[in-house]
Amino acid sequence: MLEVARIRENIDSYAESLKKRGWDAEKSAVLQRVIDLDDQRKVLQTDNDKLLSQRNLLSKEIGNLFKSGKQEEANAAKSQVETLKSSIAELEAKITENNSSLEELLFTIPNIPHESIVFGKSDKDNVVSQDWAGPLPTLPEGAMPHWDLAAKYDIFNLELGVKITGAGFPVFRKKGAKLQRSLINFFLDEAAAAGYEEIVPPLLVNEASAKGTGQLPDKEGQMYYVEKDNLYLIPTAEVPVTNIYRNEIVKSDQFPIKLTAYTQCFRREAGSYGADVKGLNRVHQFDKIEIVQIEHPDNSYAALDKMVKHVEGLLQKLELPYRILRLCGGDLTFASALTYDFEVYSAAQKRWLEVSSVSNFETFQSNRLKLRYKDEQGKSKLAHTLNGSAMALARIIAAMLENNQTEQGIRIPKALQSYTGFEYID
RNA sequence: GGAAGAAUGGCAGAGCUGGUUUAAUGCACUGGUCUUGAAAACCAGCGUACUCACGUACCGGGGGUUCGAAUCCCUCUUCUUCCGCCA
Structure with missing residues (x-):
C-alpha cells in the first residue's frame, strides 16, 4: 500500500x-x-x-x-x-x-515501478538482463519429459496424488523423495552460509498476516482458506516470515535482517489447465526455500543484488542453464517495485521454467505491516522488505530430470551428491 | 473439550467502590551535574498515531452503559492454573 x-x-x-x-x-x-x-x-x-x-x-x-x-x-x-x-x-x-x-x-493502487523498469504488456516484454551464454543442453534420441521419466524411475506420481487428494498434489517416492529432501537441505545450508537465519514458521496464517504482505485483498482466490478457523494456508513462506516483523520498530543497527525458511506452499491456481501445467510445471502443493530481507531504504537495492547473486550461485552449483529476466511493468506483481525472475531451461520440454523470483517491495509491504525503524533523529520510518525464492523445488526437479538424463539414469550434480548419497537415479 | 483466574508504557508492577490518570513506584534507557576516568549519588528527560498548530485517540481487540470509562456491562482473542484427551 x-x-x-x-x-x-x-x-x-x-x-x-x-x-x-x-x-x-x-x-x-x-x-x-x-x-x-x-x-x-x-x-x-x-x-x-x-x-x-x-x-x-x-x-x-x-x-x-x-x-x-x-x-x-x-x-x-x-x-x-x-x-x-x-x-x-x-x-x-x-x-x-x-x-x-x-x-x-x-x-487498488499497485507499487510504483523502479525507475529502471520498462513499459510492457506481458511476460513477452520482459528484459533479459543476463542470458545463458553457453550452449543449451542437447538430449539423446528418445529423451523424455520429466513426467515420463517420473514413471520410468518411479520417483514421483501424480495419479496417486489424485487418488489421495486431487490433481496437482504430487507424491514423491524412492530416490525422488530423497532428491527432494536433499535439495531442501542443500538450499537451507547455502542460505545459512550466506548469513540467513533459519525459521520454521506456521503454515497457516490469520487474516492480518495475509493482509500484511499483500495477499489480501489482492489475491484472495490464490490461497486455500480454512473457513472454520478463519485461517489461510500459506502460498509462500514470505507471508509468515515477513509478518514476524509486523507492528515492529527495529533498531537501525539490526539491519540487515536476513531470514530463510523452508515450507511447503499451497496455491489454488484457479483456472489454470493445459499443457503448461503438465507434470511438475504447476502444482497446488510444492516445496520452496524462501529468503527474506528487511533493510534500510538506502541499502535495499544493494541487498537485492546480493540476493540475485545468491540465487545465481545455487543454479551454478546445480549445473542448470539459466537466464535472468528483469520484469517489465506489465508483468511486475502488484506489490513489487523491481523483480528479477530466474528461469532454467527444461531441455525435453524445450522451454524456460520460472524457478525463482526476487523482488524489492520498498515500503509497499512495510506500510501495511507497520514495519519501521528509528532513524538518527529518532523518527520512525518505514523499512524496505525484499524476498526471493532460493529456490522452488518442483520445477528445479523437472529441469534436472530432463537435462541430466543419460543411458545410466539421471545424473545428480556434484554439489548435491553428498546430500543424496547416490550419483544416479536409476 | 470442561472449570477458575488474568491481560496496564521496553520490563516489573500500582490503580479497577467511574471525575486534575498518559497513567503511581521500581528497573532499564537518554542528557546533565559531580569525578582524573568510571561507578554511586543528584537533576532533567524518557510511548505511538493523526494534526501546521490548538488538540484528539490509544491501559489485549471490538461493541455498549454514562455528562464522563484503565475502572461498570457484553463479546472475541490470548495467557496462566486445575481436570480430561493426545503425537
Whole structure:
C-alpha cells in the first residue's frame, strides 16, 4: 500500500511511472481522489477532535459542579453535552465511511515501478538482463519429459496424488523423495552460509498476516482458506516470515535482517489447465526455500543484488542453464517495485521454467505491516522488505530430470551428491 | 473439550467502590551535574498515531452503559492454573 504523504509529494511522477504498468491518465486519476479523500479525512478529524475537546471540558466541569453541590448547573451542562454527542456520532459515521473508501482506493493502487523498469504488456516484454551464454543442453534420441521419466524411475506420481487428494498434489517416492529432501537441505545450508537465519514458521496464517504482505485483498482466490478457523494456508513462506516483523520498530543497527525458511506452499491456481501445467510445471502443493530481507531504504537495492547473486550461485552449483529476466511493468506483481525472475531451461520440454523470483517491495509491504525503524533523529520510518525464492523445488526437479538424463539414469550434480548419497537415479 | 483466574508504557508492577490518570513506584534507557576516568549519588528527560498548530485517540481487540470509562456491562482473542484427551 502506498503512503498518502508520498502520493501527495509525487503525484505527477507516480502517474508517469504507472504508465509502465499500463495505467492511463484516466486510471491514474485515482491518485488525486486519494488526496481528496485524505484532505476530507483531515477536516473531519479536526472537526471531531474539537467537539471531543469540548465534551471533555464540559464533563470535567460537571464533575466539579456535582462535587460543590450545584445540581442544577450540572444538569444544564449535561444537556449541552447531549447535543454535542449527536454531532460527534454523526461526524464519526462520516469519518468511518470516508476512511474506508480511502483505504479501498489505496488497495487498488499497485507499487510504483523502479525507475529502471520498462513499459510492457506481458511476460513477452520482459528484459533479459543476463542470458545463458553457453550452449543449451542437447538430449539423446528418445529423451523424455520429466513426467515420463517420473514413471520410468518411479520417483514421483501424480495419479496417486489424485487418488489421495486431487490433481496437482504430487507424491514423491524412492530416490525422488530423497532428491527432494536433499535439495531442501542443500538450499537451507547455502542460505545459512550466506548469513540467513533459519525459521520454521506456521503454515497457516490469520487474516492480518495475509493482509500484511499483500495477499489480501489482492489475491484472495490464490490461497486455500480454512473457513472454520478463519485461517489461510500459506502460498509462500514470505507471508509468515515477513509478518514476524509486523507492528515492529527495529533498531537501525539490526539491519540487515536476513531470514530463510523452508515450507511447503499451497496455491489454488484457479483456472489454470493445459499443457503448461503438465507434470511438475504447476502444482497446488510444492516445496520452496524462501529468503527474506528487511533493510534500510538506502541499502535495499544493494541487498537485492546480493540476493540475485545468491540465487545465481545455487543454479551454478546445480549445473542448470539459466537466464535472468528483469520484469517489465506489465508483468511486475502488484506489490513489487523491481523483480528479477530466474528461469532454467527444461531441455525435453524445450522451454524456460520460472524457478525463482526476487523482488524489492520498498515500503509497499512495510506500510501495511507497520514495519519501521528509528532513524538518527529518532523518527520512525518505514523499512524496505525484499524476498526471493532460493529456490522452488518442483520445477528445479523437472529441469534436472530432463537435462541430466543419460543411458545410466539421471545424473545428480556434484554439489548435491553428498546430500543424496547416490550419483544416479536409476 | 470442561472449570477458575488474568491481560496496564521496553520490563516489573500500582490503580479497577467511574471525575486534575498518559497513567503511581521500581528497573532499564537518554542528557546533565559531580569525578582524573568510571561507578554511586543528584537533576532533567524518557510511548505511538493523526494534526501546521490548538488538540484528539490509544491501559489485549471490538461493541455498549454514562455528562464522563484503565475502572461498570457484553463479546472475541490470548495467557496462566486445575481436570480430561493426545503425537
